[in-house]
Amino acid sequence: MKNWVRILRFAVFLSFIVHFLLPAKADFSLLLPSESVLTGWETREAPDVYNPPTLYEYINGEAELYHRYGFVRLVTQTYYRSDSEDSSITVNLYDMGSPENAFGIYASYRYPDYQYENLGAEAIVSEYNIKFYQGQAFVDISAWDSGPVYSKGMHLMATEISKKIQGEKTAPEITTLLPRKHRIVKTLKYHPKEMLNQSFLGAGIEADYEMNQDRGTGFIVFCESDSAADASVSRLKTFYQNMGDSLVPDEQSEVLVIFKNDRDEYLIFCPRKSYILGSRGFKRIKTGQILIQETGKSMAN
Numbered sequence: 001m002k003n004w005v006r007i008l009r010f011a012v013f014l015s016f017i018v019h020f021l022l023p024a025k026a027d028f029s030l031l032l033p034s035e036s037v038l039t040g041w042e043t044r045e046a047p048d049v050y051n052p053p054t055l056y057e058y059i060n061g062e063a064e065l066y067h068r069y070g071f072v073r074l075v076t077q078t079y080y081r082s083d084s085e086d087s088s089i090t091v092n093l094y095d096m097g098s099p100e101n102a103f104g105i106y107a108s109y110r111y112p113d114y115q116y117e118n119l120g121a122e123a124i125v126s127e128y129n130i131k132f133y134q135g136q137a138f139v140d141i142s143a144w145d146s147g148p149v150y151s152k153g154m155h156l157m158a159t160e161i162s163k164k165i166q167g168e169k170t171a172p173e174i175t176t177l178l179p180r181k182h183r184i185v186k187t188l189k190y191h192p193k194e195m196l197n198q199s200f201l202g203a204g205i206e207a208d209y210e211m212n213q214d215r216g217t218g219f220i221v222f223c224e225s226d227s228a229a230d231a232s233v234s235r236l237k238t239f240y241q242n243m244g245d246s247l248v249p250d251e252q253s254e255v256l257v258i259f260k261n262d263r264d265e266y267l268i269f270c271p272r273k274s275y276i277l278g279s280r281g282f283k284r285i286k287t288g289q290i291l292i293q294e295t296g297k298s299m300a301n
Contacts, residue, residue: 028075028093028137033160040082041089041153047077065108066094069192070101079157081149089153092140093161099136099172100203104190106133112186119158121169130154135167174205177220179291179298184208184215195221200235201276209279209291216265216281218291220299222274229271233257236269236276248285256292258285268292275299 029049035042048058051073055063058074072095081087096102103121109131110116110124117123120134127146132139139161143150162169175188187208195204196219206219223229240259241247245267248258259267268288269278277295279288 028073028095031093031137031161031164032075032077032091033079033157035079037160038079038153038156040149041079042082043077044080045078047075050074050076066096066105069105069108070097071095072097079153086144087149088144089150089157090142091157091161092142094138094140096136096138099133099167100174100190101192102133102136102138103172103175104192105138106131107189110186112184114186116186119155120162120165121171123158127151130158132158132162134162134165134169137161137165137167177295177299178205178207178218179294181294182209182211182291183218184210195219196236198236198239201232204276211282211287211290212284214282214284214287216279216283216288216291218295219278219280220295221276221278223276224274226271226273229274229276233269233271233276240267252289256289272296272299 029047032047050058052067052071055066055071055074058076059066074095075093076090078088078090094102094105096105106122106124115125117125119125119130120132120137120139123130123132128143128150130139130141139158141154141157143154172190174190178188184207188205189207190203190205192203193201195201195206201221202223204219204221206217208215208217221229221232223232237247237257245259245261248260248266250256250258256268256270261267264283265281266283266285266288267278267280268285269276270292277292279291282288282291
């Protein structure tokens with residue numbers, strides 16, 4: 001089994017290097033598409049740059065979410081139609097510090113019924129907007145209006161930016177840990193900290209599943225060590241007991257911790273080396289147990 005905790009630690013280290021050691025000019029400005037390849041579009045001012053303390057000035061309502069995912073720097077540029085005073089497309093380039101964080105912020109926007117295209121690693125596409133991620137970049141392109149001119153302009157800008165980004169056009173490796181079978185498409189998410197809304201837990205991934213007409217969520221929590229995973233499981237057990245959920249005996253393996261809430265939904269979890277594997281929200285114990293077994297197999301591959 002690969003040591004995904006080490007991979008995450010290295011990603012955090014790289015984020016530190018980018019954030020604190022690289023010079024200020026090492027931003028994403030060079031990724032902006034050139035006017036020479038954007039027929040009919042032009043810039044009328046220099047791009048704006050925002051860092052962690054100033055991000056609230058640009059996206060006050062969402063800045064906290066971006067900070068949670070390790071935001072490093074934002075470069076934003078508006079392109080105007082050459083024959084119009086108001087018609088415009090705005091490009092926002094977010095340096096998220098690591099591929100995991102870029103995927104995480106992108107995945108926080110996606111839903112199964114959205115339209116997707118193969119731009120970067122993956123893109124959400126609508127009449128007014130294109131969002132995609134690639135490497136440690138999260139790209140958000142918004143049009144002033146809808147129509148063929150704006151759609152073509154947004155796609156051209158997205159394509160040019162993707163060409164300039166260094167990084168594979170693939171999802172981070174941690175997204176391969178949860179099993180694909182029975183997974184509801186586009187529900188996989190990465191959380192950089194506080195999994196299960198617990199301050200003592202670190203990063204993790206989760207996705208929704210439907211098995212035999214039973215729907216719930218599978219998850220993996222990344223811990224610092226085997227002993228840390230064991231200790232976190234004990235703290236989780238105490239937390240849910242104090243919440244009043246019913247502790248259900250594990251009649252099969254005696255390894256799983258099983259709780260049932262007042263909505264007749266099961267929460268099941270167990271330590272596995274430096275991880276916590278789990279499921280929640282299923283109405284049948286067996287469904288959650290099977291998903292945890294399949295997660296263990298997926299991690300071993």
